[in-house]
Amino acid sequence: MTSSSSEFRQENTIGAGAIGHPRQLYLLFFTEMWERFSFYGMKALLLAYMVMELGFAEEKGYAILGAYAALVYTMPVFGGMLADRLLGGQKAVLFGGILMSAGHIVLALPVGWSFYTGLALIICGNGFFKPNISTMVGGLYEDNDPRKDSAFSIFYMGINVGAALGGAACGWVAHAWSWHAGFGLAGVFMILGTVVFNAGRKSLGTVGLPPSPGRLKEKWGGLIRNDLAVYMLTLMTIPVIIALFNRHQVMDVVMLVLGVASLFYLFYEAFRMEAEGRNKLLAATFLISFSVLFWAFYEQNAGSLNLFAIRNVDMMVGGTELPALSVNNFIPPAWVIVLSSVFAWLWLWLSRRGWEPGTPVKFALSFVFVGIGFLTFFLGTEMAAAGKIPLPVFVAGYFFIICGELCISPIGLSMVTKLSPRHMVGLIMGIWFLASALGEFVSAKIGALMAVPAEVVNDAEASLPYYAGILQQIGYISIGIGAGLFLFTPLLRRWMGNIR
Ligand code: GLN
Numbered sequence: 001m002t003s004s005s006s007e008f009r010q011e012n013t014i015g016a017g018a019i020g021h022p023r024q025l026y027l028l029f030f031t032e033m034w035e036r037f038s039f040y041g042m043k044a045l046l047l048a049y050m051v052m053e054l055g056f057a058e059e060k061g062y063a064i065l066g067a068y069a070a071l072v073y074t075m076p077v078f079g080g081m082l083a084d085r086l087l088g089g090q091k092a093v094l095f096g097g098i099l100m101s102a103g104h105i106v107l108a109l110p111v112g113w114s115f116y117t118g119l120a121l122i123i124c125g126n127g128f129f130k131p132n133i134s135t136m137v138g139g140l141y142e143d144n145d146p147r148k149d150s151a152f153s154i155f156y157m158g159i160n161v162g163a164a165l166g167g168a169a170c171g172w173v174a175h176a177w178s179w180h181a182g183f184g185l186a187g188v189f190m191i192l193g194t195v196v197f198n199a200g201r202k203s204l205g206t207v208g209l210p211p212s213p214g215r216l217k218e219k220w221g222g223l224i225r226n227d228l229a230v231y232m233l234t235l236m237t238i239p240v241i242i243a244l245f246n247r248h249q250v251m252d253v254v255m256l257v258l259g260v261a262s263l264f265y266l267f268y269e270a271f272r273m274e275a276e277g278r279n280k281l282l283a284a285t286f287l288i289s290f291s292v293l294f295w296a297f298y299e300q301n302a303g304s305l306n307l308f309a310i311r312n313v314d315m316m317v318g319g320t321e322l323p324a325l326s327v328n329n330f331i332p333p334a335w336v337i338v339l340s341s342v343f344a345w346l347w348l349w350l351s352r353r354g355w356e357p358g359t360p361v362k363f364a365l366s367f368v369f370v371g372i373g374f375l376t377f378f379l380g381t382e383m384a385a386a387g388k389i390p391l392p393v394f395v396a397g398y399f400f401i402i403c404g405e406l407c408i409s410p411i412g413l414s415m416v417t418k419l420s421p422r423h424m425v426g427l428i429m430g431i432w433f434l435a436s437a438l439g440e441f442v443s444a445k446i447g448a449l450m451a452v453p454a455e456v457v458n459d460a461e462a463s464l465p466y467y468a469g470i471l472q473q474i475g476y477i478s479i480g481i482g483a484g485l486f487l488f489t490p491l492l493r494r495w496m497g498n499i500r
Contacts, residue, residue, distance in 0.1 A: 022140050024207070025151055027200040032133050032155065033162035034193030035097065038104055038186035039126070041166030043069075043302050044329035047447075048310065049179050054115070058307075058451035060248075065303055066444025067251045068119050071241060073437035074258060075127025077430035080135070082128070082230055084426050086215060089132040089139070089208030090201050095231060096129030097194030104187030110180045118183070120241035124234050131430065132208070139207040149414070153344060156410060160333035160340075167329025175323035255441045262431050263289070269424065277421055279495035284419040284428065286492060287363055287412070288435045290485060294363075294408050295439025296446060297370050297478050298401060301332055303447035304467070305377075311452070311463045312381070314388035322391075331395055335402035343406045358500045359415045360485065360492040362407040367482030369404030373397045375475035381468035387460025418499050446474070 046068065050061040083092035103121030106114045137155050141148045166186065174182030201208075210216050220229035244250060263285070270281040309328035315321050350356040357365070376397035380389030412432060420428040450470050456462035 021147060021151060021154070024140055024200075024204055025137065025154065027197065027203060028133055028137050028140075029155055029158040031093070031097075031193050031197040033158040034189045034196070035100065035129060035133075036159045036162030037166035037169075038100065038190035038193070039122075039166070040163040040329060040333070041170030041186040041189070042104060042107065042122070042183060044167045044171045044306070044325050045174050045179060045182050047303055047306050048325060049174075051307065053179050057454075059448050062303060062444045062448040062451065063248045063251075064245060065447070066441045067245060067248045068123065069299065069302070069440035069444065070251060070255055070437045071123045071244070072126050073433045073440060075123055076131040076433045077127075077427075079127035079129070080131035080426055080430045083132045083135070083208075084211070086210065086226055086230065087128075088210035089136045090204060091208075091210065091227065092128040092132040093136070093208070094194065094198055094201070095234075096125045096127065096132070097190065097197060099125030099234070100129060101125075101187060101190045101194055104183060104190050108180050108184035108187055116242045116245045117238065119245065120238045123241055124237060128234075131426075131433065135426070136204065136208045152410070152413070153340060157337060157340065160336040163333035164330050164337065167333065168326045171326030171329055172323050174325065251441070255438055258434060259292075259438050262434055266428075266431070269421075273421065276497055280419045280497060280499065281421065283360075283492050283495040284415065286488070286495075287360065287415060288428075288432055290363060290367075290481070291408060291412055291432070291435045292439045292442065293478075293481055294366055294370065294404070295436045296442035297367075297374065297474050298405060299440045299443035300374075300447060300474070301328070301398075301401070302440075303444055304450045304470075307452070308377075308450070308467050309394070311457065312384070312388055312460055312467060313394045314385070314391055317391065327391070327394075331398045332402055332405075335398055336405065339399075339402055339406055340410075343403075356500070358489070358493060359411055359496070360489040362411045364482045364485035364489065366404040366408035367478045367485060369400045369407060371475045371477075371479030371482060373400035373404065373475075374471050374478060376400060378468060378472040378475055381464055381471065384460075384464055387462070387464045419496065446470070 050056040103118045107118030170182040216227045266285040270278045309324040380393035452463045452466045
């Protein structure tokens with residue numbers, strides 16, 4: 001770290017807000033909150049829009065959703081690397097924000113070409129935005145600053161406040177007005193987030209500045225400035241992504257290659273190290289690989305459960321019909337907001353008594369919780385009246401699923417920072433996101449198993465069985481994986497050494 005950034009951090013410690021965090025945290029909080037508002041607001045509509053408005057066969061809808069979700073979480077590997085080496089976080093977030101705003105506005109246009117182009121812009125934008133805004137949160141603190149964990153909890157709260165508001169608002173606007181108005185609303189908030197970030201970014205001081213300003217201005221291949229070259233090359237990937245959507249079958253190969261290559265790379269790095277570092281990296285690799293399966297089950301939320309909520313959940317409350325997409329996309333982040341402080345307190349309470357489970361046990365628990373959540377949905381299908389499950393049962397299923405999220409998502413982020421060798425933390429964080437990309441890809445394949453034939457989409461009793469059996473199977477398989485993972489905890493504990 002440079003001495004100027006040390007000074008910067010000190011100044012901001014002195015000028016900390018009422019609860020002891022530098023005010024820049026709130027700039028990053030609000031920027032990420034509005035970005036996630038638009039990201040999840042749009043994602044809430046995506047599958048239903050393809051199936052109900054564009055007339056895609058359900059299987060194709062799932063394939064495009066899978067391709068989108070996979071690419072949107074693959075790009076952070078590159079966006080993170082380019083920011084580390086050239087752009088710095090500030091420029092990367094700004095560029096990402098501009099691309100994402102453009103993407104959402106394009107999606108709001110009711111013209112034929114807008115759909116894949118809008119998605120491609122969002123995919124590229126997220127690659128620059130998502131990893132780097134989180135890195136800048138970390139950059140506000142010294143590594144051993146005790147406020148760092150709480151800063152990430154506050155930031156995770158921002159993510160979920162945005163997600164809850166975005167899912168509810170965009171779902172409602174799409175329901176009450178039009179799909180394109182829903183996408184447009186997402187765009188308005190993405191622009192707001194980008195403008196807010198740009199207005200406040202000077203206050204970040206040296207955090208997120210380019211590592212070597214001179215290199216930005218150097219000419220790439222003797223032709224154009226390095227930074228402009230990055231922007232141009234990014235824009236040039238947009239037609240490639242559109243081509244991938246048009247030939248979405250290719251994504252199977254792309255994701256398989258990316259997954260296998262990352263695994264080989266992690267093994268290669270691990271076996272170059274001495275025993276202690278190797279074992280830690282092997283433990284991280286093992287747990288990251290399992291997280292793929294977690295996201296594969298969890299992400300039914302953005303896929304099959306959107307259509308399930310529309311078709312098979314009783315949305316009547318006090319004589320009013322709630323918009324199903326809003327409900328399905330509001331409940332999970334709302335549970336995160338409610339439960340994250342409960343979990344923070346619980347871990348602390350357990351650790352005071354020496355009972356806090358280690359990371360591998362928490363990972364195993366996350367599968368058990370998700371399994372119970374899906375079995376709750378299944379129970380709902382058994383209780384259904386006229387093909388509709390009671391809303392409280394749907395909400396209760398998500399309660400368990402979110403308990404699962406809180407045992408893996410924040411725990412995984414911190415696990416990556418603890419088990420990776422210092423010089424590889426950024427890259428392994430990228431691979432953590434890549435694991436969720438793979439998981440979301442698999443999730444869409446599982447969702448496709450619940451595709452409902454066109455003849456029965458408007459008949460709740462007839463569509464219910466297409467969901468019930470698969471929801472039950474996900475429940476049992478997830479609990480089985482959790483139980484299997486428990487068996488590996490002694491080995492993982494040995495590999496992790498002094499890390500819990
Ligand atoms: N829901 C979290 C977010 O949006 C985690 C997503 C993930 O890791 N795939 O940041």
